[in-house]
Amino acid sequence: MGVFLVIYTYNSFTEDQILKMKSYFINANYYFVFASGILALFGYILRAYRWKYTLEYIGHQSDFKFNFVAVSIGYFLNLTIPRSGEVSRAALLTKYKNVPFDKSFGTIIAERIVDFIILLLFILTAVVLEFSTLKNFLLEYIPVEKLITLCITGIFLGITGLSLLVYSKWPIIVKIRTKISGFTEGILSVFKMPKKWIFLSYTLLIWLTYILMFYSVIFALEETRIITFSAVIVAFVIGSLTIAFTNGGFGFFPVLIAKILFLYNIPIEAGNAFGWIVWTSQLLITILLGGLAFLILPAFNKKEIN
Numbered sequence: 001m002g003v004f005l006v007i008y009t010y011n012s013f014t015e016d017q018i019l020k021m022k023s024y025f026i027n028a029n030y031y032f033v034f035a036s037g038i039l040a041l042f043g044y045i046l047r048a049y050r051w052k053y054t055l056e057y058i059g060h061q062s063d064f065k066f067n068f069v070a071v072s073i074g075y076f077l078n079l080t081i082p083r084s085g086e087v088s089r090a091a092l093l094t095k096y097k098n099v100p101f102d103k104s105f106g107t108i109i110a111e112r113i114v115d116f117i118i119l120l121l122f123i124l125t126a127v128v129l130e131f132s133t134l135k136n137f138l139l140e141y142i143p144v145e146k147l148i149t150l151c152i153t154g155i156f157l158g159i160t161g162l163s164l165l166v167y168s169k170w171p172i173i174v175k176i177r178t179k180i181s182g183f184t185e186g187i188l189s190v191f192k193m194p195k196k197w198i199f200l201s202y203t204l205l206i207w208l209t210y211i212l213m214f215y216s217v218i219f220a221l222e223e224t225r226i227i228t229f230s231a232v233i234v235a236f237v238i239g240s241l242t243i244a245f246t247n248g249g250f251g252f253f254p255v256l257i258a259k260i261l262f263l264y265n266i267p268i269e270a271g272n273a274f275g276w277i278v279w280t281s282q283l284l285i286t287i288l289l290g291g292l293a294f295l296i297l298p299a300f301n302k303k304e305i306n
Contacts, residue, residue: 002246002250002251002252003250003251005251006251009254009272013269017268020267024223024273025273025276025277027222028220028221028273028277029219029220029221030220032216032220033217033277033281036217036278036281037282039209039212039216040213040281040285043209043210044072044075044289046205047067048067048070048071049067050199050206051067051108051111052064053202054110054111054190054199055093055099055104056195058099058103060093060097060099060104061097062093062099065300066300069296069297069300070088070093071089072289072292072293073085073293073294073297074088074089075289075290076286076287076293076294077290078247078248079247079248079250079286079287080247082246086108086109086112087105089108090104090108096300107190110190113190114199114200115203115207118203118204119237119241119244122207122236123237125233126230126233126234129230130231130233133263133264134234210236211236214239215229215236220274220277221273221274223266223267223270224266224270224274226266227264228264231261231264235257235260235261239275249279253279254272254275254276255272256275257272257274257278258272259271261274261275
């Protein structure tokens with residue numbers, strides 16, 4: 001779908017628009033793009049450090065180097081199937097560090113819950129600061145009625161599922177309940193561990209690197225330097241949601257970023273160029289670190305055997 005969207009978007013531009021976009025790519029100041037890549041690297045490092053706190057609480061140790069490799073592979077695999085990276089991180093920890101899969105996966109879900117709360121705060125901030133600008137965009141692109149229906153259905157299914165898990169005596173449900181106990185322990189680790197405030201500090205630093213990573217690239221193009229920080233937050237939120245719900249935002253990220261920036265009088269050609277520069281630079285970081293992580297991974301296996 002991403003490939004077809006890229007082809008469709010490309011064919012929708014006139015020859016003059018394509019030439020303009022090429023000029024934006026050629027004349028961009030890539031020092032700021034490089035700075036964005038360095039910030040992305042810090043994001044990986046902070047995630048690797050943060051993970052050890054939830055693992056320590058459930059009684060398992062994993063050094064920073066292995067955590068960094070697992071995080072890098074996780075981001076890499078998210079480019080294929082959305083959210084498959086979270087499963088791979090837990091599977092790697094199980095294979096190389098003998099951490100039960102349900103517990104390790106629970107710690108990752110705990111991280112994602114906290115990250116999702118931070119993202120919700122960003123969304124709320126964006127809507128409050130830029131509601132007048134976003135109102136028509138939200139009404140046009142977000143199917144409110146369908147979302148309400150999905151929420152009601154989700155709540156009903158959630159209550160039904162929880163009731164079955166708690167009260168059912170069916171053998172298969174009892175077996176699932178046993179498995180979920182370890183999973184729950186991992187999730188609750190972030191709320192019960194004694195170093196929760198250090199964990200939260202790392203979380204805030206991670207999201208700071210994300211927003212600065214995005215913000216730094218606006219200075220790469222003359223046309224995008226004029227947008228306000230509140231507009232950057234809006235674009236950042238849309239970009240984050242796009243990456244979260246697709247395989248790395250392939251094809252979708254530049255298109256939606258361009259549409260958002262167009263609301264702030266940024267030419268559609270400049271918006272597309274900006275979106276592609278941001279997305280491509282992060283893609284290269286993901287592939288580079290993920291590829292290196294796959295090469296390094298066998299060394300951990302030998303170390304564990306020895």
